[in-house]
Amino acid sequence: MENKQNRKKEVDIEKITIDVTPLKNSKVIFVVGGPGSGKGTQCEKIVEKYGYTHLSSGDLLREEVKSGSERGKMLNDLMQKGILVSNQVVLDMLKEAMLKKAASSKGFLIDGYPRQVDQGIEFEKQIVPCKAVLYVEASDESMKKRLLNRGLSSGRVDDNEETIKQRLETFHSVTSPVIDYYQNKINAENSPDEVFKEVQKHLSFKTF
Numbered sequence: 042m043e044n045k046q047n048r049k050k051e052v053d054i055e056k057i058t059i060d061v062t063p064l065k066n067s068k069v070i071f072v073v074g075g076p077g078s079g080k081g082t083q084c085e086k087i088v089e090k091y092g093y094t095h096l097s098s099g100d101l102l103r104e105e106v107k108s109g110s111e112r113g114k115m116l117n118d119l120m121q122k123g124i125l126v127s128n129q130v131v132l133d134m135l136k137e138a139m140l141k142k143a144a145s146s147k148g149f150l151i152d153g154y155p156r157q158v159d160q161g162i163e164f165e166k167q168i169v170p171c172k173a174v175l176y177v178e179a180s181d182e183s184m185k186k187r188l189l190n191r192g193l194s195s196g197r198v199d200d201n202e203e204t205i206k207q208r209l210e211t212f213h214s215v216t217s218p219v220i221d222y223y224q225n226k227i228n229a230e231n232s233p234d235e236v237f238k239e240v241q242k243h244l245s246f247k248t249f
Contacts, residue, residue: 059136067139067169068093068148070244071155073219074177075212076205077184077191079229079236083177084150086237091244092147094139098154101134102126128160132167139168148172156215158222173244174223179230181209 070093074080084095105113106120116126131154139149151171155161165171179187185205192200220226227243229236 059133059140061136061140061168063143064136064139064169067143067146069169069171070148070150071161071171071174071223072150072152072177073154073174073216073223074229075179075181075184075216076208077187078177078179079187079233080152080175080177082233083175083227083229083237083240084152086233087150087240087244090241093150094142094146094148095150095152096135096138097152098131098135101138102131105134128157128163131160132164135164136168155219158218161219161222174225175240175243176220176223176226177229177236178226183230184209 070087072080072084087093088095102116106117107113116130119126135151135154139146142149151164155164161171161174185202188200188205189202225243227236227239
């Protein structure tokens with residue numbers, strides 16, 4: 042009975058019709074990178090220079106749960122029971138967030154998405170094709186060092202050696218097919234400013 046109820050909640054959340062016509066000419070960049078790669082810093086720089094809107098699927102889910110909305114309550118219930126939030130739910134939330142900024146934003150950075158190739162394909166099918174994919178690439182050693190340094194002052198419970206190791210393993214196993222599919226890489230071993238120079242070169246080829 043409980044499993045049937047859980048499945049029903051997923052179906053109920055997904056029954057949303059969203060008109061994405063206002064997004065048909067939107068410029069979209071997928072931004073992918075491991076924990077500590079510096080993709081958040083690069084997103085900030087792109088937002089400042091190009092006037093894009095930075096969206097994180099994880100942040101959207103957390104904000105929805107925190108809002109106390111009916112959908113947020115259902116999402117929280119599913120996640121507490123270990124049920125994965127379906128890709129369609131994430132897509133609907135991205136659509137809604139993008140539509141709110143459609144009239145004022147020059148484009149969208151979709152951070153940490155897609156995590157699987159089929160997610161990217163479905164995004165482009167339902168919303169709009171992406172203009173570019175940035176993989177902010179750094180070695181495991183560099184990412185681990187950055188996260189440990191951050192952990193000295195961040196207070197984040199996941200900035201410890203054992204958890205970092207697990208996060209990196211998960212990133213590689215889940216995201217490698219996405220990186221191979223889109224085949225665009227930015228070397229993130231240098232300083233943030235040097236990395237951003239490479240980002241700008243990459244975007245210039247995409248007529249941004």
